[in-house]
Amino acid sequence: MEHAHFTNSKKPVSIQDKDEKTPFFVYYLACFATIGGLLFGYDTGIVSGSMLLIKDYFDLSTIWQELIVSATVGAAAIFSLLAGFMCDILGRKITIMIASVVFVVGAVVMGAAQSKEMLLIGRVIVGIGIGFASMTVPVYVAEAAPPAIRGRLVTLNQLFITIGILISSIIAGAFSTMKEDGWRYMLALAGVPAIIQFIGFLYLPESPRWLVVKGREEQAIKVLQRIRDKQDVQAEIDDIKEVLELDKKNEGIAIGRVFSTPHVRKALFVGCGLQVFQQLCGINTVIYYSATILKMAGFPPEDAIWLVLVPNSINFLSTIVGVALVERLGRKKLMIISFVGVLIALIVLAVGFQLSANFSPDIKYNSTDINNPLYANDSCYTRLFSNCEACIEDSDCGFCFTGSGEHGKCLHVLDGDEDKYSDIGSCNKTNKELLGMKFSHEYCPTDYTWMAVFGLALFVMAFAPGLGPMPWTINSEIYPMWARSTGNSIATGCNWIFNLLVSLFFLTLTEAITKY
Secondary structure (H helix, E strand, O other), X not given: OOOXXXXXXXXXXXXXXXXXXXXXXXXXXXXXXXXXXXXXXXXXXXXXXXXXHHHHHHOOOHHHHHHHHHHHHHHHHHHHHHHHHHHHHHOHHHHHHHHHHHHHHHHHHHHOOOOHHHHHHHHHHHHHHHHHHHHHHHHHHHHHOXXXXXXXXXXXXXXXXXXXXXXXXXXXXXXXXXXXXXXXXXXXXXXXXXXXXXXXXXXXXXXXXXXXXXXXXXXHHHHHHXXXXXXXXXXXXXXXXXXXXXXHHHOOOHXXXXXXXXXXXXXXXXXXXXXXXXXXXXXXXXXHHHHHHHHHOOOOHHHHHHHOHHHHHHHHHHHHHHHHHHHHHOHHHHHHHXXXXXXXXXXXXXXXXXXXXXXXXXXXXXXXXXXXXXXXXXXOHHHOOOEHHHHHOOOOEEEEEEOOOEEEEEEEEOOOOOXXXXXXXXXXXXXXXXXXXXXXXXXXXXXXXXXXXXXXXXXXXXXXXXXXXXXXXXXXXXXXXXXXXXXXXXXXXXXXXXXXXXXXXHHHHXXXXXXX
16 A cells, blocks of 8 residues: 655755764664554555455455455545644554554454444554554654755655555465455454553654644754764754744645646646546556456465565565665556556456456356256256356356366356355265365356456556655655645545545446556
C-alpha cells in the first residue's frame, strides 16, 4: 500500500551535517517509529489471504467482502485528518502510542469476531490506527532525523510498509490450512508488533520541533543533545524557530492562495493527478485482493494464499530498487518507465483471464446421467451449462472433474464445505476421494494460471520503483514552502478517496464487466 511520505522543510544540508556521524539512537528511534509503517502494511496486506477463509466462514456476499476490505481504508482516510490535530495537541509520541493501542484493540476484536458485523467493526478500528500511523510516523521521523539522512529515514517508513505486506503473506500462507480458525490468527497477530512499538516508545523522546512549538525549549535542547549526540544544538533550535515563524506568517491563507496562484494551482493539479492515477492503476486491488485474483485465475484457495508471496516479495525488492534509482534516473523518467511496465502487466493479466474464459473446460452430458433421478434434483446440473466458466458464475455451483478438466460436471456445492465437496454425484463426501475426483468452487482448472502470477509479479515490479513512491516524492518537492503542507494534504486526500473507490468496487466490477 503506497502511502504518506513527509518532507520536513529546513535549510539545505551543510557539509558539516554530512560529515557528522549519525548516532545509533536515531536509527533505534526510526526503527521503532516505522513499526507503524509495518503495521500499516500488515493490516492492509493480511486481508488478501484471510479473505478466502473469512468468505467461507461467514458466507460473505460480494458486497460484504468489499465492505470488510474497504472499511479499513475509509476509516484510515477520515482519521488521518484527525491525526494532524492530535499531533499538534498531544504531540507526535503520544499519538503514535495511541495508534499502537488502537492496533491492539482492533487485532483482538478481529481475532475474536463471532459475526461479520463484529469483524467489520474490528477492521474499522484497525483503519483508525492506520490513519494515525500514516500521518504521524513520517512527521515524527522527519523531525527527529538529522538533515543529512532525513530523506533516507522517511523512505524507511515506505520500506517498512512493504515489509509488513510481505510478512502478512507469509503468515497467511502458514495458517492457510486451518480452514476454520486460520483467519483469526492471521488478523490477531497484528497486535504483537503494536505491543512492541508501545513498549519501545515509552523510552523514546518527543519530537524536538513539537516541544519548541509548545514553548518547552529546555526539553527540546535535551532531546536534541540526546539524538544528535552533541552538546551544542542551539543552531538547530534557531532553525526550528525560524521555520515556525515562517509557518505562522502563512497560517490561514494557504488554501485560498494555492487556488489563486496559477503556478501553484498547476503544481496541485500535477500532484493530485499523480495520486489519482497511482490508485486507478489498481495497485490496491493487488494488495487487497491478490489471493482472490489468483483463485479466480484457477488456483485452489490454499495455493492462491501462498502464491500471494510472489507479488509481495517482488514489491519489497522493487521498492529497494526504486530508492537506489530515484536520484540516478530522475523522477520523470522513472514514472514513465513505471507506467509503461504497468500497462504491459495489465495487458498480460487481461489476456490470461480472457484465454482462461475462452478455453474453459467443457461440461460433458450423457444420457445415463441426464436420466438419473439423482442428477435430476441437482439445480446446477439441470441447467446444462456448456463449460466450467458458466457453471462457476453461480456461487452455489462447483465444477467436478478429473485430471486437468476432463469429464466435468456442474454440481451443487455442499453447504459448509463449498470448497471441498458437491451435494451429490462423483464429488460428494463418499465418492470424491474414492474416484480421485477434484472439485473447484469459484475457479476453473486452466492451462493459463501462470499468466496471472506472471502478470501480478510484472505489475508490482513495474509499479514499486516508480508509481509507488514517486507521487509522494514529487508532491513533497513541487510546491513553494508556504503551500507545501496544504498541497500535500489535498493530494493525500485524493489518494485515499480513489484508494477507497477502487477497493470498494473491484469485486463488483469483476462480476459486472467480467474479470478480463
